Amino acid sequence: QVQLVESGGGLVQPGGSLTLSCVASGFTLDSYPIGWFRQAPGEEREGISCISGSPPLTYYADSVKGRFTVSGDKAKNTVYLQMNGLKPEDTAVYYCARATGYSDVRGCYNMDFWGQGTQVTVSS
Numbered sequence: 413q414v415q416l417v418e419s420g421g422g423l424v425q426p427g428g429s430l431t432l433s434c435v436a437s438g439f440t441l442d443s444y445p446i447g448w449f450r451q452a453p454g455e456e457r458e459g460i461s462c463i464s465g466s467p468p469l470t471y472y473a474d475s476v477k478g479r480f481t482v483s484g485d486k487a488k489n490t491v492y493l494q495m496n497g498l499k500p501e502d503t504a505v506y507y508c509a510r511a512t513g514y515s516d517v518r519g520c521y522n523m524d525f526w527g528q529g530t531q532v533t534v535s536s
Contacts, residue, residue, distance in 0.1 A: 421530030434508030447520030
């Protein structure tokens with residue numbers, strides 16, 4: 413049974429850092445790209461990062477490039493999203509998802525399984 417479970421969200425001040433985790437079960441990370449997405453209230457879901465393969469290829473949206481870093485730990489079957497320099501506009505529910513495709517231009521596509529999401533709030 414495929415499952416993705418996110419954790420690590422919370423309340424952080426502007427300029428702070430958080431690391432989100434996405435623990436995968438029912439499949440191995442090497443076999444599928446994993447994407448990070450976020451959705452703020454009233455806005456569409458945005459794909460912000462994707463990691464695929466080994467050695468990994470990575471993709472970042474312009475909105476997070478240079479501030480966020482995606483990585484994977486095969487032994488733990490876990491993907492991480494290290495978020496630095498957080499801004500109030502980063503406030504959203506963050507999701508990880510398994511994808512069947514990866515592109516250097518668009519990141520992960522054709523997602524087939526999603527996690528339940530974790531709330532990130534950036535506020536002073």
